[in-house]
Amino acid sequence: MTIRRIVPNVVSQDIEESRSFYSDFLGMDVRMDEPGFLMLASPGNPTAQMTVVSTVADSWDPQTARSTLAVEVADVDAAYAAAEGQGYRVVYPLTTEPWGIRRFLVQAPDGSVINVHSHA
Template identity: 50%
Template sequence: MAVRRVVPNVQSEAAEESREFYGLLGFEEVMNLGWIMTLAAPSGPTAQISFMAADKTAPVTSDMSVEVDDVDAAYAAVRESGAEIVHPLQNEEWGVRRFFVRDPNGRVINVLGHR
């Protein structure tokens, strides 16, 4: 299993203001689903940051997203380790397969793969 990207998820009610501020640093909007907006650096498109008010389908907002090349293998490894699954593995309507897990620091990690 390989990590493709890691994205901090900032819980925020100021998405528009954040887009403007981070635009000053060279970030551009690459995704906006209304409840989550992701900005990326054009010179390095895996350098990203997301802003969301609340998650559309999960009971909590994740602190970080980790995209992997095999989300099913990641899910199996995490379950086998005994880590707390916060949101079960599922396919989302916006084209990702994901689950949430709590890390040893208490942070909620959104582990995903694109379908």
């Protein structure tokens, strides 16, 4: 499997407080700002990224708030087949989302939920 990028996912009860901390205090640039969802990047190293998602299920995408990491892969269909073939628990099926991401969520042996995706 070819991994293109790994992005940590922080779940927040207050997106505005999180924006203030990560952007104003740490100096990260807000790259995507949707209701209940922020993607932030380091201004000096734009590949250093993170997302912050709201715990409010109807604010953006309730599935993202379930995951601790987003792993972008070259071929999400092959990753899905590998997860199923190796017996890992898929907790959200392979889906092409309206915003252009094809993904599934899989549970790691430690209980973490990982968002495995490719751009559609």
